[in-house]
Amino acid sequence: MEIGHHAVLVHMGGKLYFSPLEQKKVQKVLDIATGLGLWAVDFADEFPNAEVIGTDVTPIQPSWVPPNVQFEIEDCNQQWTWPANTFDFINLRGLMGVVDDWNALYRNAYRVAKPGGYVECYTTSSRFLSDDGSVKEGSSLDQWGRVFREGGKKLGRTFSVYEEDLQRKCMEAAGFVDIEFKDIQVPIGVWHPEKEEAEKGLWWKLAVEADLEGWINYMWNAVLGWSPDEVKAFARHLKRDLNNPKIHGYFMGRVAWGRKPE
Numbered sequence: 001m002e003i004g005h006h007a008v009l010v011h012m013g014g015k016l017y018f019s020p021l022e023q024k025k026v027q028k029v030l031d032i033a034t035g036l037g038l039w040a041v042d043f044a045d046e047f048p049n050a051e052v053i054g055t056d057v058t059p060i061q062p063s064w065v066p067p068n069v070q071f072e073i074e075d076c077n078q079q080w081t082w083p084a085n086t087f088d089f090i091n092l093r094g095l096m097g098v099v100d101d102w103n104a105l106y107r108n109a110y111r112v113a114k115p116g117g118y119v120e121c122y123t124t125s126s127r128f129l130s131d132d133g134s135v136k137e138g139s140s141l142d143q144w145g146r147v148f149r150e151g152g153k154k155l156g157r158t159f160s161v162y163e164e165d166l167q168r169k170c171m172e173a174a175g176f177v178d179i180e181f182k183d184i185q186v187p188i189g190v191w192h193p194e195k196e197e198a199e200k201g202l203w204w205k206l207a208v209e210a211d212l213e214g215w216i217n218y219m220w221n222a223v224l225g226w227s228p229d230e231v232k233a234f235a236r237h238l239k240r241d242l243n244n245p246k247i248h249g250y251f252m253g254r255v256a257w258g259r260k261p262e
Helices: 002-011 038-046 102-112 140-155 166-174 195-210 212-223 228-242
Strands: 028-032 051-056 069-073 087-093 113-124 177-187 250-259
Touching (some): 002 038, 002 195, 038 051, 038 069, 102 113, 102 166, 140 228, 166 177
Parallel strands (some): 028 051, 028 087
């Protein structure tokens, strides 16, 4: 998770958010599915006068955190427990395969956002692409996305948030205005000739490799019923392809943000 957090930071040019936040106006912030709480802690350091609440279904967050951070057990798929008009900023990051109903998620966010408050969502595409055809159909990089999309359908939790344009559609349906997007192409691996792009690719390669068998065992084995031998073989092929400089794979990331009308 730490590597993943850093990979997203590199992806976003070192920024924790793209919403046009004003330091003096941000008093209360909500980080949904906070995980280890790394984003919440970093945001609290940048906004020392704001109260930052991170929520997750598992209590895996650190106990030593800035005084303006607190963590709560909360399932984002249930009705949110905070009163209406509570938060100046709501952060939704990496929720692919987590959310049961994206429209309900944004309705919850709209209700608890203050008038004039922002919601921001970071997601990635579920496909590895290449402009030169080096990510071949049926390859491990191609299968990676296919399996997550198939598994997401079985779980009832889509991994195709980017492809289905759910950020925009659900923000509009909930009532948010001034919706903006930033799409970022990110190489996977270190093949890119430009140093900055190669750094993005390195961190994302490390993020995937860090819990490769955990991801695969969950989706491939538990959800789709692959055998342990099939899982191990796929992991070997994927790691090989991630480290092959002749494969010029990339994915798309999208940051989308919108404002609750005043």
